[in-house]
Amino acid sequence: MNNLTPNTPTSDITIIGSGMTGMAAALFAVNRGISTTLIGRHSAMNFASGLMDLMGIHPAGREWDDPWKAINRIRKDLPDHPLAKVDNRDIETAIEELLAFLKDQALPYHRAARKNVNVVTSVGTVKKTYTVPETMWNGVAALEKKSPALIVDLDGMKLFSARQIASSLKQRWPGLRARTIVFPGTETLEELHPEHVARALDLSANRVKLADRIKPFIKDAACIGFPALLGMYRSLEAVKELEQLLERPVFEIPTPPVSVPGIRLQETFVSGLGKNPLFRTLSTMVTHVETNSGFAITAGKSNAPATIRSKAVLLATGRFLGKGLTASRQGIRESLMDLPVEQPETREEWHRDDLFSPQGHPVNKAGIKTDESFRPLGRPSDKPVKNLYVAGSILAGSDWMRMKCGSGVAIATAFAAVKAIEKANK
Ligand SMILES: Cc1cc2nc3c(=O)[nH]c(=O)nc-3n(C[C@H](O)[C@H](O)[C@H](O)COP(=O)(O)OP(=O)(O)OC[C@H]3O[C@@H](n4cnc5c(N)ncnc54)[C@H](O)[C@@H]3O)c2cc1C
Structure with a gap:
């Protein structure tokens, strides 16, 4: 399936998916001296408003001025929510590191001290x-x-x-x-x-x-x-x-998609990360991941595929829009590696009868379940895959659109996964 040779490029981490999660993970990795390949078409961020939510709503209808208190409440109520698995200090460090990078690249962000702010849509x-x-x-x-x-x-x-x-x-x-x-x-x-x-x-x-x-x-x-x-x-x-x-x-x-602040963010990440010699990016889709003493990742068109070797892989391929998850009559699948997806038992349970239910729809919480280090939990019959991690909106347990925690989940879990990869490979 792959075309490995002694000259095949090698990375410490290959990040698959170049939305907010993939970009943030690449930043955290190169900042820690980890050689990084980011593979993905730079498209998903064009849709995003450019605002970075951390945690706004939980439970249904309860809006929070203090996102940190909201996350503490999530830890009690929803221990499987991805933000519940990341320490508040790590979340804060991750956000500060990302905002410092954007400021250095002349795209400064602004926030009130540890508080949510109100923005007109x-x-x-x-x-x-x-x-x-x-x-x-x-x-x-x-x-x-x-x-x-x-x-x-x-x-x-x-x-x-x-x-x-x-x-x-x-x-x-x-x-x-x-x-x-x-x-x-x-x-x-x-x-x-x-x-x-x-x-x-x-x-x-x-x-x-x-x-x-x-x-x-x-x-x-x-x-x-x-x-x-x-x-x-x-x-x-x-x-x-x-x-x-x-x-x-x-x-x-902010405007609806296509969003200029989203394009600014994406282009700033690509150009800023591109200055780091540890960073390499391929603007294409991964088609196959082989796991055998490390990873061989195949990307690009079938008539001219590229192969990259990597010690670790971080899957950050997003949900249905980015095609990280695929829905069919049989259920929801993880598109690239067929990792088990936590989901309602039957398709009838995906949505509630009330389209506008403040509780949201169970399908929006479907995704990949992981351990505390963001390693995917396999099926009982699966052999555990060493050095495979998952982060961002593909994770189970967060209805990010309803809870207003999209970028928070992306940035915090990217940080936690990179930290876990660094620790595991010391
Ligand atoms: C319309 C819209 C508005 C938003 N507004 C906000 C907001 O106001 N505040 C906020 O905080 N967040 C907002 N977000 C959410 C935010 O932008 C991100 O979607 C979220 O943070 C999750 O990012 P992600 O990187 O996990 O997934 P995605 O953004 O979906 O990125 C995943 C990427 O992986 C790629 N991919 C999938 N499969 C492969 C493969 N096999 N090989 C290579 N690449 C692959 C996809 O093409 C995609 O580019 C908004 C998102 C959208 C869509």
């Missing part, structure tokens, strides 16, 4: 999260103070309506006004793509033109909110220049 709801891109922070402060604000959207941009945001938040933030602006140079376009606007706003001349179109509508607004597309590679600079031109604080509001 693209549909005008308010969501709790733990850490937000610096470019969104003025919006957190403005919502808290309820300062009079202008929300701008762009003609032709789908799924982001300033008017809907202002109207949905009328009670909570009465001083909000909305205005649609035609982005300079797009007068004849019917549809506007956020990535194109973001790249255009990397240029100062386009910021000046945009500000000129907004100025007549500012009136009493103490700050101005935009969809999150203020620059692709120079977002901080774009926000700062718009603040000077408009003479008040500016902030970004």
Whole structure:
């Protein structure tokens, strides 16, 4: 199946999947002097809002201002939740290490001291999260103070309506006004793509033109909110220049996919990690993993596969969207290595009758069950596989979307798994 030769590249760890979990794990590994190969198509992060949740909701309907207290409660109530297996100090270290890296790469994030903050969403709801891109922070402060604000959207941009945001938040933030602006140079376009606007706003001349179109509508607004597309590679600079031109604080509001802050995160990880000589990445899919005194990992197209040897493997292939899990009439399978998946006994039990049940649906907790070190638990007949670890949203026990713990699970379990791999291979 593989084409191993004496020249086959070798890594200490191969991480399969390049979403938040895979990227974070690669960072933690190279920071500890571990040679790392990351294999995956850089796609999943494009969908994510760019916010990093830690723990927001548990049990159903109970929102937490203090995510650390929420995690302590999870430890008591849901010992199989992935965050329950990671020490709070390790979670904190992991988040700090990741945020320090992003800051060094000119993508700073901001958070309140150990507290969740409230962020306005693209549909005008308010969501709790733990850490937000610096470019969104003025919006957190403005919502808290309820300062009079202008929300701008762009003609032709789908799924982001300033008017809907202002109207949905009328009670909570009465001083909000909305205005649609035609982005300079797009007068004849019917549809506007956020990535194109973001790249255009990397240029100062386009910021000046945009500000000129907004100025007549500012009136009493103490700050101005935009969809999150203020620059692709120079977002901080774009926000700062718009603040000077408009003479008040500016902030970004997360958008639905495709999300510019998600693309910024992904590209920042790839370029920042790429500077480390211990890091190597293959932008392709793994098709086969052979376990025999270490691992031989086959990736790429069948007519030109690449093979990598590795001492350890960290599976971070995500759930159904990223195809880490596959659903069929027979049940849910782990797609690459056929690891056992913890899941409801029958398909009828996947979903509750009430689609909007605050308790969520059992299928969202299905996934790979592991021990405390994030090694997958095999079937009774399986031989244990040495040095195989699993992290991130593919793990059983966390309904991350409902509990608002997506990035928290990704970052914390990536850290814990890398720590366990380091310990096991000393
Ligand atoms: C629309 C959306 C909005 C989100 N918003 C938030 C938010 O506001 N706050 C928050 O904290 N989190 C949010 N998240 C969650 C977050 O971005 C991550 O999904 C989550 O942290 C889990 O990441 P993951 O890396 O475990 O899985 P994924 O992000 O799914 O990444 C898994 C990767 O593995 C790859 N893969 C699968 N099989 C293979 C294979 N055989 N070979 C190579 N690669 C493979 C997939 O292609 C994918 O790129 C959001 C996610 C989505 C989709």
